[in-house]
Amino acid sequence: QSDQFCDAGIGYSESTCGISSSKLLIKGGTVVNAHHQQIADVYVEDGIIVAVQPNIKVPDDVTLLDAAGKYVMPGDENRKGGIDPHTHLAMEFMGTETIDDYFSGQAAALAGGTTMHIDFVIPVNGSLVAGFEAYKKKAKKSCMDYGFHMAITKWDESVSREMEIMVKEKGINSFKFFMAYKGSLMINDELLLQGFERCKSLGALAMVHAENGDAVFEGQKRMIELGITGPEGHALSRPAVLEGEATARAIRLAKFVNTPLYVVHVMSIDAMDEIAKARKSDFLTGITFFMLQGRRYVMSPPIREAGHDKALQAALSTGVLQLVGTDHCVFNSTQKAFGIDDFRKIPNGVNGIEERMHLVWDTMVESGQISVSGYVRITSTECARIFNIYPRKGAILAGSDADIIIFNPNSSFEISASSHHSRTDTNVYEGRKGKGKVEVTIVGGRVVWKDDELRVVPGSGKYIDMPPFSYLFNGIDKADAMYRTSLKAPVKRFKSKS
Ligand SMILES: NC(=O)NCCC(=O)O
Numbered sequence: 001q002s003d004q005f006c007d008a009g010i011g012y013s014e015s016t017c018g019i020s021s022s023k024l025l026i027k028g029g030t031v032v033n034a035h036h037q038q039i040a041d042v043y044v045e046d047g048i049i050v051a052v053q054p055n056i057k058v059p060d061d062v063t064l065l066d067a068a069g070k071y072v073m074p075g076d077e078n079r080k081g082g083i084d085p086h087t088h089l090a091m092e093f094m095g096t097e098t099i100d101d102y103f104s105g106q107a108a109a110l111a112g113g114t115t116m117h118i119d120f121v122i123p124v125n126g127s128l129v130a131g132f133e134a135y136k137k138k139a140k141k142s143c144m145d146y147g148f149h150m151a152i153t154k155w156d157e158s159v160s161r162e163m164e165i166m167v168k169e170k171g172i173n174s175f176k177f178f179m180a181y182k183g184s185l186m187i188n189d190e191l192l193l194q195g196f197e198r199c200k201s202l203g204a205l206a207m208v209h210a211e212n213g214d215a216v217f218e219g220q221k222r223m224i225e226l227g228i229t230g231p232e233g234h235a236l237s238r239p240a241v242l243e244g245e246a247t248a249r250a251i252r253l254a255k256f257v258n259t260p261l262y263v264v265h266v267m268s269i270d271a272m273d274e275i276a277k278a279r280k281s282d283f284l285t286g287i288t289f290f291m292l293q294g295r296r297y298v299m300s301p302p303i304r305e306a307g308h309d310k311a312l313q314a315a316l317s318t319g320v321l322q323l324v325g326t327d328h329c330v331f332n333s334t335q336k337a338f339g340i341d342d343f344r345k346i347p348n349g350v351n352g353i354e355e356r357m358h359l360v361w362d363t364m365v366e367s368g369q370i371s372v373s374g375y376v377r378i379t380s381t382e383c384a385r386i387f388n389i390y391p392r393k394g395a396i397l398a399g400s401d402a403d404i405i406i407f408n409p410n411s412s413f414e415i416s417a418s419s420h421h422s423r424t425d426t427n428v429y430e431g432r433k434g435k436g437k438v439e440v441t442i443v444g445g446r447v448v449w450k451d452d453e454l455r456v457v458p459g460s461g462k463y464i465d466m467p468p469f470s471y472l473f474n475g476i477d478k479a480d481a482m483y484r485t486s487l488k489a490p491v492k493r494f495k496s497k498s
């Protein structure tokens with residue numbers, strides 16, 4: 001491994017770089033998977049978990065990590081650690097570019113116990129292939145594994161063809177459709193339908209940013225006419241009802257096509273209620289949750305008033321919502337100030353990649369809303385299953401990649417821009433304290449976070465291919481066949497009578 005490439009440029013000194021051992025024994029921790037937990041040792045060789053069992057005997061040259069009294073959990077969805085299914089690193093958006101790139105954003109992730117993320121590729125000049133190549137280039141400095149979703153921002157024959165290339169040749173199995181951001185990323189219902197059909201035929205998951213973009217545009221005009229130009233205009237211009245409307249519409253269109261749907265960043269009771277209704281008859285969703293006001297907090301859909309947060313947490317604990325992503329999409333105060341006189345120009349997005357594992361623990365596990373196994377499920381395993389990389393990732397099992405965190409439930413965390421690892425100069429969770437702490441992060445068998453020190457190596461992260469036709473597609477063929485039969489049945493009866 002190329003430890004000498006450790007990037008001193010963003011505050012990680014050469015001296016902290018890459019102490020790697022090819023053999024590791026994590027001793028005596030409680031090993032947690034989504035459906036099972038046991039006190040056991042975890043033995044790692046050359047980046048792979050070799051054994052998970054009590055009292056493993058190893059030779060002297062093995063590095064020991066004591067995990068007694070602590071949890072040993074998957075780091076990412078595919079491997080073993082947290083997986084963040086929703087990030088935007090080095091993304092050009094709203095006239096600027098997110099301040100965290102594939103190195104700083106991933107370094108922050110590792111310090112917070114996330115060991116894999118899935119980022120959104122934005123097409124270049126309408127080309128998916130060009131977008132993919134551009135993002136592969138950006139990701140060359142990766143220090144942890146990553147995958148891609150692809151955004152679909154227009155529709156024609158070449159987009160349809162390129163979707164196939166993405167799925168069959170480039171390891172992408174999900175496409176995001178923006179129902180908001182009128183005039184830039186937004187698409188209409190016709191495109192949404194065509195896109196859903198194409199996703200279905202390719203076995204790829206359709207994802208939606210669900211807000212009614214036309215109505216948001218009107219809402220923004222309304223605010224400006226009323227003289228409301230400050231950041232409070234952002235949430236006021238795009239109320240929860242517009243999120244509910246678009247969520248309901250996307251769900252119904254996906255149902256019409258009979259293809260699975262993933263609703264990203266669910267921010268309101270309105271959207272969650274639609275999902276809950278739909279899930280009674282099947283389908284799935286994703287979630288990102290946050291709260292608060294002010295320029296730094298501007299994201300879309302907006303952070304809602306009190307009440308939505310608790311309802312979303314309850315939905316997460318009962319399985320209505322299935323996983324937690326961050327939508328990490330950060331801009332510094334100078335970039336946020338582009339909208340100082342007009343909230344419509346504030347680049348949309350907030351941080352979360354480093355904070356997710358701690359916040360979800362404190363909010364969901366410490367409060368008793370979810371079990372420790374449930375925590376692994378919503379931060380790791382469910383993501384691996386949905387994006388079809390389980391059990392290669394998302395569980396601590398012999399044969400899996402060694403992406404592991406050691407989590408101390410008796411320690412504590414405090415969030416501050418002065419100590420976080422993102423390049424942004426503010427943190428939407430500033431001052432937030434809670435119980436639990438990611439003490440060690442291991443990625444590919446390397447200890448990259450320990451004693452509050454990062455030892456990250458640019459270029460060590462790998463692109464993870466995600467194959468199509470995840471479990472979500474099971475039974476779709478049968479349902480389609482039954483539907484066709486049901487359509488033909490009355491015709492036959494009619495013919496036999498005549
Ligand atoms: N969410 C947000 O405000 N920014 C990132 C782009 C998106 O996911 O819509």
Ligand SMILES: [Zn+2]
Nearest residue numbers: 209264265300
């Ligand atoms: Zn979005």
Ligand SMILES: [Zn+2]
Nearest residue numbers: 086088327329
């Ligand atoms: Zn996003």
